[in-house]
Amino acid sequence: MIFKQGRFSGFITPLSYLLDLLVINLFTNFLQINFQNPVQFYSYITIAWVILSFKNEFYDVYRYSKVIVVVRKLFTQFVFFFLILYAYIGFFKQPLMSRLALGQYFLLVFTGIVFLKILNFFLLHKYRERVKGNLRNVVVIGRSKKSNQLIEVFNERREFGFNFVAQFGPKDSDFELLKCFQFIVNNNIDEIYCSVSELKNEELTAFIDFADNNLKTLKFLPDNKNIFSKKLKFEYYDYLPILSLRNIPLHNSFNAIFKRLFDILFSLFVIFGILIWLGPLLALLISLESRGPVFFIQKRTGFDNNEFQCFKFRSMAVNENSDFQQAGKNDMRVTRIGRFIRKTSIDELPQFYNVLFGNMSVVGPRPHMLKHTDEYANRVDKYMLRHFVKPGITGLAQVRGYRGEIERDSDIQNRIKFDIFYVENWSFFLDLKIILETIVNALKGEEKAY
Known part of the structure; x- marks a missing residue:
């Protein structure tokens, strides 16, 4: 059955294991590490690598996994591998072992395996997309909105390697379980995706039994109850299983402290590396063009729905509507220097003081004006969930194109969807990705940065 799903999928992980083990063992020959017992060292790093890989799920990368998942696994794997590698010196009492050569060996292994992992x-992805190889034949049972969205993913994301074959509607007049099962067998279907909302309990049981008896992968679209569409946390109270509706990563003390340390270091870097010389220059240009303060300070809604003073370089002429009306396209209130600093997002740089003071984070949902918080809290479902974390200078919604003026209801609805996704799926690597995309967008200039 090794060929059943993906034709040669069963070989990918063992082959990756083998290549990585060859790298960590063969690269020792390129440097004068001076280990006294080669067999002992080879055994040590091989066993350590295998145990770490198992513990960190290093090779659990799926066809639908994102590149950020691969980067996170590489980071975790090599942090622990570095510690274990240098622990060898003390554990086996190797006074003659070269610490420098061992560090060079680590960098060499790191470079080689990162290259292999990313290349693979x-x-x-390219093999599945262009050659149409390593495919999995799939059928979808259901005609719900989520079922149709899933089919769109199968058809548009060809790099995932899913070959959509057919869709069956349980509520169709001609739907029959036996005919559906026969089609799946005759067409060598690998995976079945069922819409829970459209199947009766006995039909769900029939699909489970059929999949088990025919070695088919069965998956469900949890679209019958809103609770099942959440990222659930599974816990045991004694022997009783309990599902928590929402698990917010930044409510974990370690994650919160780590993010705060990064915010402090990053904000200090920007303040002393950029603002210390750019600030006075912008202050002069802003003051020369229009009367008023250099900084625009506005109350906005922050963490836990608390108000705070948000800093920006003033980009408009002083006006009475600044706390109630967003800047629009060709807004007459925006000054000439204001257009430039808004287009390049330079006007947001003083918010690094907010980050340093603890009101904001480098990355998070963008803070809204108090008026907008009151307005959207009543209009947009789950709007207030974005306040479970600190607001950010940039955020996932912004790098996905939902920044600036809100022209349609769909703008704020999509923005909140991305905000909630960020709140529920935060990771340090997601923050890094958002920061890099923000820098790229700022250099290119964004359509709605006006």
């Missing part, structure tokens, strides 16, 4: 990830 993208080559498989």
Whole structure:
């Protein structure tokens, strides 16, 4: 059955294991590490690598996994591998072992395996997309909105390697379980995706039994109850299983402290590296063009729905509507220097003081004006969930194109969807990705940065 799903999928992980083990063992020959017992060292790093890989799920990368997942696994794997590698010196009492050569060996292994891992990830994507290889045949049972969205994913994301074959509607007049099962068998279907909302309990049981008896992968679209669409946390109270509706990563003390340390270091870097010389220059240009303060200070809604003073370089002429009316396209209130600093997002730089003071984070949902918080809290479902974390200078919604003026209801609705996704799926690597995309967008200039 090794060929059943993906034709040669069963070989990918063992082959990756083998290549990585060859790298960590063969690269020792390129440097004068001076280990006294080669067999002992080879055994040590091989066993350590295998245990770490198992513990960190290093090779659990799926066809639908994102590149950020691969980067996170590489980071975790090599942090622990570094510690274990240097622990060898003390554990086996190796006074003659070269610490410098061992560090060079680590960098060499790191470079080699990162290259192989990323190359393998993208080559498989291109192979599935262009050569149409390593495919999995799939059928969808259901005609719900989520079912149709899933089919769109199968058809548009060809790099995932899913070959959509057919869709069955349980509520169709001609739907029959036996005919559906026969089609799945005759067409060598690998995976079945069922819409829970459209199947009766006995039909769900029939699909489970059929999949088990025919070695088919069965998956469900949890679209019958809103609770099942959440990222659930599974816990045991004694022997009783309990599901928590929402698990917010930044409510974990370690994650919160780590993010705060990063915010402090990053804000200090920007303040002393950029603002210390750019600030006086902008202050002069802003003052020369229009009367008023250099900084625009506005009350906005922050963490836990608390108000705070948000800093920006003033980009408009002083006006009475600044706390109630967003800047629009060709807004007459925006000054000439204001257009430039808004287009390049330079006007947001003083918010790094907010980050340093603890009101904001580098990355998070963008803080809204008090008026907008009151307005959207009543209009947009789950709007207030964005206040479970500190607001950010940039955020996932912004790098996905939902920044600036809100022209349609769909703008704020989509923005909140991305905000909630960020709140429920935060990771340090997601923050890094958003920061890099923000820098790129700022250099290119954004359509709605006006």
